[in-house]
Amino acid sequence: MDSRLQAYLDGDLPLEGLPAELRARAEEWDGLLEEIRVTAPAGAPLGLDTRVLAALEADRASAQPGWLVWLLRPRMVPVPPAAVLAAAAAIILVLGLVGLPGGGAIAESRIYVQFVVDAPAAETVHLVGDFTEWQPTVELEDADGDGVWSGRVPLLPGVHEYMFVIDGADWITDPNAAGYQHDGFGQQNAIVAVSTLNGT
Amino acid sequence: MKPDARSDIRHVSDAELVVQALRGSERAFGEIVRRYQDLLYRHAERMTGRRDDAEDVVQSAFIKAHRNLRKCRDPERVGAWLFRIGANACKDFLKSQRTTVPVEKMPGLVATDGDPEREAELGSVRNEIEQALRSLPVEQREAFLMKHVEGWSYTEMSETLDVSVPALKMRVHRAREELQVLLQSYGS
Numbered sequence: 217m218d219s220r221l222q223a224y225l226d227g228d229l230p231l232e233g234l235p236a237e238l239r240a241r242a243e244e245w246d247g248l249l250e251e252i253r254v255t256a257p258a259g260a261p262l263g264l265d266t267r268v269l270a271a272l273e274a275d276r277a278s279a280q281p282g283w284l285v286w287l288l289r290p291r292m293v294p295v296p297p298a299a300v301l302a303a304a305a306a307i308i309l310v311l312g313l314v315g316l317p318g319g320g321a322i323a324e325s326r327i328y329v330q331f332v333v334d335a336p337a338a339e340t341v342h343l344v345g346d347f348t349e350w351q352p353t354v355e356l357e358d359a360d361g362d363g364v365w366s367g368r369v370p371l372l373p374g375v376h377e378y379m380f381v382i383d384g385a386d387w388i389t390d391p392n393a394a395g396y397q398h399d400g401f402g403q404q405n406a407i408v409a410v411s412t413l414n415g416t
Numbered sequence: 417m418k419p420d421a422r423s424d425i426r427h428v429s430d431a432e433l434v435v436q437a438l439r440g441s442e443r444a445f446g447e448i449v450r451r452y453q454d455l456l457y458r459h460a461e462r463m464t465g466r467r468d469d470a471e472d473v474v475q476s477a478f479i480k481a482h483r484n485l486r487k488c489r490d491p492e493r494v495g496a497w498l499f500r501i502g503a504n505a506c507k508d509f510l511k512s513q514r515t516t517v518p519v520e521k522m523p524g525l526v527a528t529d530g531d532p533e534r535e536a537e538l539g540s541v542r543n544e545i546e547q548a549l550r551s552l553p554v555e556q557r558e559a560f561l562m563k564h565v566e567g568w569s570y571t572e573m574s575e576t577l578d579v580s581v582p583a584l585k586m587r588v589h590r591a592r593e594e595l596q597v598l599l600q601s602y603g604s
Contacts, residue, residue, distance in 0.1 A: 217589070217592060217593050217596065222589050222592065225592065226570070226585060226588070227569075244599060245592075245599065248595075248598065248599050249564050251541060251545065252545050252549075252564060252565060253564065253565055255541060255542040255545055256458055256461075256462060256565050257457065257458050257461045257462075258454075258458075259453070259454030259457060259458065260453040260454050260456075260457035260471075260474065261457070261467065261471065264453055264457065264471055264474065264475075265446065265449045265450050265453055267471070267475060268449050268453070268474070268475050268478045268479075269442070269445075269446050269449060271475050271478075271479055272442075272445070272478070272479060272482055273442075275479050275482070275483075344487075350486060350487050350489075351489065383578065384578045385500070385504070385577075385578050386504075387484065387487065
C-alpha cells in the first residue's frame with residue numbers, strides 16, 4: 217500500500233496532497249471506513265448497566281472480610297526465600313540501628329525490605345503499594361537481564377499491601393508473597409509484614 | 417420544585433464521581449458505568465465479534481475497574497482508564513478463545529463459524545466487515561478500531577495503551593494492508 221495513502225488515512229496528509237492516481241483510491245478508503253463506522257454497534261444493549269451493577273453487588277457480597285479480620289485469623293503462611301532474606305536484612309539493619317546511639321529518627325523508624333519478582337518478558341517493573349499511595353514511584357531493576365527484577369524499599373513497621381506493575385500496564389499480585397489481602401472488593405493484593413526486632 | 421442541578425449526578429464531573437465511588441457511593445459508580453458502557457461495548461463487540469461475549473467482557477471490565485478504582489491515577493481521565501481495562505479484557509478473552517482466522521483462509525469472506533443468530537441479523541456488508549476485522553491479529557484490530565471507529569488520535573491511543581505512536585501507526589498500517597481485500601469486495 218502506498219505510503220502516501222497511508223499518510224492520508226492517518227490524517228497526516230490532505231487529499232490535495234495526493235497525486236491524482238491515488239485520490240480515487242483514497243476516496244474508496246474513505247467510503248469503506250465510513251461503512252465500518254456506521255455498521256459498528258451504536259452502543260451497549262439495553263439493560264447492560266443494570267446487569268453490570270447487579271454483578272458488582274454480587275461481587276461485593278462475596279468479598280472477604282476486611283484486613284483486620286484477615287490479619288487476626290490464625291493461619292500457616294508460606295514464607296518464600298526472598299522473604300527470609302528480607303527478614304534477615306531487616307534484622308541486621310535493626311540490630312545495626314539499635315547499636316548506633318543517636319541514629320536519626322527517620323532511619324530508626326524504617327526498615328529496608330527487598331522485593332523480587334520474576335518477569336522475563338517485562339521491559340519495566342514498578343512496585344506500588346499503600347506505601348507509595350499506589351503510585352508507580354519505585355522502579356525495580358534487572359541489572360543482569362535475567363528477568364528477575366528487584367529493589368529495596370524502606371518501609372515503616374506494619375502490614376503493607378503491594379502489587380507489581382509490568383510495563384506500566386499490567387498489575388500483578390506477587391505469586392511469592394508471604395500473604396494475600398482482599399481489599400474489600402475481592403481483589404487480592406500481596407502482603408508484606410514489617411516488624412521491629414522486638415516483634416511489635 | 418426547581419430541580420437542583422448540583423444534585424443531578426449526570427452533571428457531576430468524572431473526577432468527582434471517582435471520588436464519590438471511592439467513598440462507597442454505588443450511585444456514583446453506576447453513573448460511571450452508564451457514561452462509558454457504550455464506549456467499552458462498541459470496542460468489545462467489534463473485537464470479539466459476538467454480542468454475548470462483548471457483554472461478558474464489558475461486565476468483567478467494570479468489575480475489575482471497581483475493585484481497582486483507587487489505582488486510577490488520573491480520575492479526570494477515568495474514561496481512558498476504563499477503556500484500557502476493557503481493551504485488556506478483550507485481549508485476555510481472545511487469547512483464551514484463539515479464534516483468529518487468517519483472511520486468506522476465509523472462503524469469500526462468508527461467515528461459517530459464527531453464532532447463527534448473530535449471522536442472521538447481520539447484513540451482508542456488516543457481515544463481511546465483521547469477518548474481515550476478526551481476521552486481523554488482535555493488536556492490529558484493536559489499533560484499527562480505536563483509530564477508525566472511535567476516532568482516537570495516535571497520541572490518545574499511545575497514552576491509553578502505553579504503546580509508542582510509531583508502533584501504533586505500524587499496527588494500523590498493517591491492518592489496512594490486510595483489509596484491502598475488503599476494499600476489493602466493497603468496491604465490486
